[in-house]
Amino acid sequence: MPHSAHAPRLGDLERVVMDRLWESTVAGGDGFAGVTVREVHEALEKDREIAYTTVMTVLDRLAKKDLVTRERDGRAWRYLPADTREALTARTMRRTLDDMEVTDRRSALLHFLDGASTDEIADLKAALAEVEARSDRPASRGARSRRPR
Amino acid sequence: MVPLALAGVAVALVWLAPGLLARPRRLRRAPRAALVAWQAVSLGGVLAALAVAPAVLPLVLEGDDLRSHPWLVALALLVTAVVLGRLLLSGHRVGTRIRQARTEHRELVDILGEHDRDGLVVLQHPTPTAYCIPGRGPRVVLTRGVLDALPDEQLAAVVAHERAHLRARHDLLLEFFTVLHESVPPALRSATALAEVRLLVEALADRAAVRRSGAVATARALVTVAAGRAPAGAMAASTSAPVRLHLLALGPQPVTATLAYALAVVAVALPLALLGFAWA
Numbered sequence: 001m002p003h004s005a006h007a008p009r010l011g012d013l014e015r016v017v018m019d020r021l022w023e024s025t026v027a028g029g030d031g032f033a034g035v036t037v038r039e040v041h042e043a044l045e046k047d048r049e050i051a052y053t054t055v056m057t058v059l060d061r062l063a064k065k066d067l068v069t070r071e072r073d074g075r076a077w078r079y080l081p082a083d084t085r086e087a088l089t090a091r092t093m094r095r096t097l098d099d100m101e102v103t104d105r106r107s108a109l110l111h112f113l114d115g116a117s118t119d120e121i122a123d124l125k126a127a128l129a130e131v132e133a134r135s136d137r138p139a140s141r142g143a144r145s146r147r148p149r
Numbered sequence: 150m151v152p153l154a155l156a157g158v159a160v161a162l163v164w165l166a167p168g169l170l171a172r173p174r175r176l177r178r179a180p181r182a183a184l185v186a187w188q189a190v191s192l193g194g195v196l197a198a199l200a201v202a203p204a205v206l207p208l209v210l211e212g213d214d215l216r217s218h219p220w221l222v223a224l225a226l227l228v229t230a231v232v233l234g235r236l237l238l239s240g241h242r243v244g245t246r247i248r249q250a251r252t253e254h255r256e257l258v259d260i261l262g263e264h265d266r267d268g269l270v271v272l273q274h275p276t277p278t279a280y281c282i283p284g285r286g287p288r289v290v291l292t293r294g295v296l297d298a299l300p301d302e303q304l305a306a307v308v309a310h311e312r313a314h315l316r317a318r319h320d321l322l323l324e325f326f327t328v329l330h331e332s333v334p335p336a337l338r339s340a341t342a343l344a345e346v347r348l349l350v351e352a353l354a355d356r357a358a359v360r361r362s363g364a365v366a367t368a369r370a371l372v373t374v375a376a377g378r379a380p381a382g383a384m385a386a387s388t389s390a391p392v393r394l395h396l397l398a399l400g401p402q403p404v405t406a407t408l409a410y411a412l413a414v415v416a417v418a419l420p421l422a423l424l425g426f427a428w429a
Contacts, residue, residue: 003358108247110319111278113378
C-alpha cells in the first residue's frame with residue numbers, strides 16, 4: 001500500500017489508465033483482447049512524462065480492486081476493463097443506494113435523501129403544498145441563481 | 150448512595166433519555182440545539198458509567214488513605230477501564246469500517262465521475278440523487294439524473310445541503326453516535342437515538358439549503374428526488390422526507406432551543422457533580 005503522500009497522484013493515474021482502457025475497448029470492437037502495459041505506457045507518454053513501472057503499478061492496483069482483469073499473453077499480461085464505464089457506474093450507484101438500508105454502512109456517506117417509498121409520494125406532495133402556501137404569506141427571500149457545475 | 154445515584158444516572162441517560170428526547174417533536178424545530186442535547190446526554194451517560202467505580206472508593210475506604218488499599222483502587226480502575234475499553238474498541242471498529250468504505254467509494258467516484266473545480270463530481274447515472282463523501286478529500290457527488298431533474302435554484306439547495314454536512318463535520322457526529330450505539334450491550338441499545346440523530350442532522354443541513362435557496366425550493370428538491378427514487382426504494386419502510394418537509398413548513402423554534410441547551414448543561418454537569426460530591 002503506497003503512502004498517502006503518493007495516493008492522490010496514483011488516484012489520478014488510475015482514472016487516466018481506466019479511461020485509456022475503456023477507449024481501447026470501444027476502439028477494439030468485439031475482437032478486443034486487452035492491452036499490454038507497454039501499449040498503455042506508449043499512449044500515455046504522449047501527454048505526460050510517466051515511467052513504465054508506474055503504469056505497471058497502476059494496472060496492478062486496478063487489478064487488485066477488480067476493476068481490470070488480465071490474461072497471460074506470452075511473457076506479457078493483457079489488461080481488460082472488468083466492466084464498461086456504464087456498468088461500473090450502475091454498480092457503484094446501486095451499492096450506494098443499497099447501503100442506505102444497512103445500518104452498518106450508513107454512516108459512511110451522507111445522502112440528500114435516505115430513500116423514498118411510492119406510498120409516501122402523495123403525502124410529500126401535500127406537504128409541499130403546505131410549504132408553498134406558507135411561503136406566500138411572508139415575503140419570500142430572493143436568492144440569486146447559480147448553477148453549481 | 151452516590152455510586153447508586155451515578156449508576157442510576159448512567160442507565161437513565163443511556164437507556165431512558167434517548168426515548169424521552171426523541172418524543173417531543175418540537176425539539177426537531179431546533180435541530181442544532183437538539184443535537185447538542187443529544188451529545189450532552191450521551192456524554193453524560195458515558196461519564197456517569199465511568200464514574201461509578203471511582204465514586205464507590207470513598208465509601209469503602211471510610212477515610213483511610215488510598216495507598217493503604219491498593220487492590221481496591223486497582224479494582225475500581227479496572228471497572229472503569231472495562232467501560233472505557235468497550236468504547237475504544239467500538240470506536241476503532243466503527244472508524245475503520247467507515248473509513249474503508251469511504252476510501253473505496255471515493256476511488257471509484259474519482260475514476261468514474263466528471264470533476265469540476267468546486268469539488269463537485271458528476272456521475273453519469275439516471276437516478277436523481279446527491280450525497281457527500283466526508284473525511285479526507287471530501288466530495289459532493291451528483292448524478293446526471295439530479296442535474297436533469299432539478300432547476301438551478303433547487304440544485305443549489307441540494308449542494309448547499311451537502312456542503313453543510315461537510316463543513317459542519319456531521320459525519321463525526323454520526324460516527325460518535327454509531328460508536329456509542331455499538332459500545333452499549335445489545336440489550337440496552339436504542340435504535341431510536343441513532344435514527345433521531347440522523348434526522349436532526351438532515352434537518353440541520355436543510356437549514357443551510359433554505360438559507361441558500363429558500364424553503365420552497367428546498368422542499369421541491371426533496372419531493373423531486375423522492376419521486377425519482379421511489380421505484381427503486383419502494384421497500385424502504387419510513388424515510389426522513391415527510392418529517393423534513395413538515396419541518397420546512399413549520400420553521401425554527403427558538404424557545405425550544407434554549408430548553409435543549411439547558412438540558413445539555415444538566416446532563417453533563419450532573420455526573421461530574423455527583424462524583425465531586427462522593428469525594429467531598
